[in-house]
Amino acid sequence: MPEVLLQRAFEVRGGDFDKAGETSSEIKALLKEVGIDPTLIRRAGVVTFEAEMNVVMYAESATVVFTLSDEDISIEVFDRGPGIADVDLAMQEGYSTATDEMRQMGFGFGMGLPNIKKNSDIFKLESEVGKGTRLYSAIRLDGAS
Numbered sequence: 001m002p003e004v005l006l007q008r009a010f011e012v013r014g015g016d017f018d019k020a021g022e023t024s025s026e027i028k029a030l031l032k033e034v035g036i037d038p039t040l041i042r043r044a045g046v047v048t049f050e051a052e053m054n055v056v057m058y059a060e061s062a063t064v065v066f067t068l069s070d071e072d073i074s075i076e077v078f079d080r081g082p083g084i085a086d087v088d089l090a091m092q093e094g095y096s097t098a099t100d101e102m103r104q105m106g107f108g109f110g111m112g113l114p115n116i117k118k119n120s121d122i123f124k125l126e127s128e129v130g131k132g133t134r135l136y137s138a139i140r141l142d143g144a145s
Contacts, residue, residue: 002069024048043119050112084127
């Protein structure tokens with residue numbers, strides 16, 4: 001059983017573009033403070049930022065649980081939102097349900113979920129329409145997938 005070294009929960013509010021990215025910045029700072037490899041910090045930052053932006057753009061709110069164990073960095077996101085009707089379609093690069101307004105702000109190019117998966121050693125996504133989405137990402141500290 002992995003030993004938990006650090007764990008923290010963050011709340012992210014949907015529609016709050018002004019605070020978008022704060023959670024990923026805090027997680028990167030925590031990882032840097034404890035001396036994690038910069039490559040792994042970057043990957044965790046990408047996972048967290050993309051997940052956070054999906055919450056800001058589409059959900060009402062979410063809890064992001066960050067855990068650093070002696071084996072990996074894990075990020076779990078439990079959002080309260082509309083859910084994803086077609087997860088397979090949502091995982092395709094370039095697929096997006098972003099509004100024109102979101103695109104004008106520079107978001108919504110359909111790379112969020114694919115980028116999360118690319119930067120994860122373990123990736124799980126479960127969604128229920130009308131309830132929300134649960135995302136789990138783990139990045140192994142030893143680099144093994």
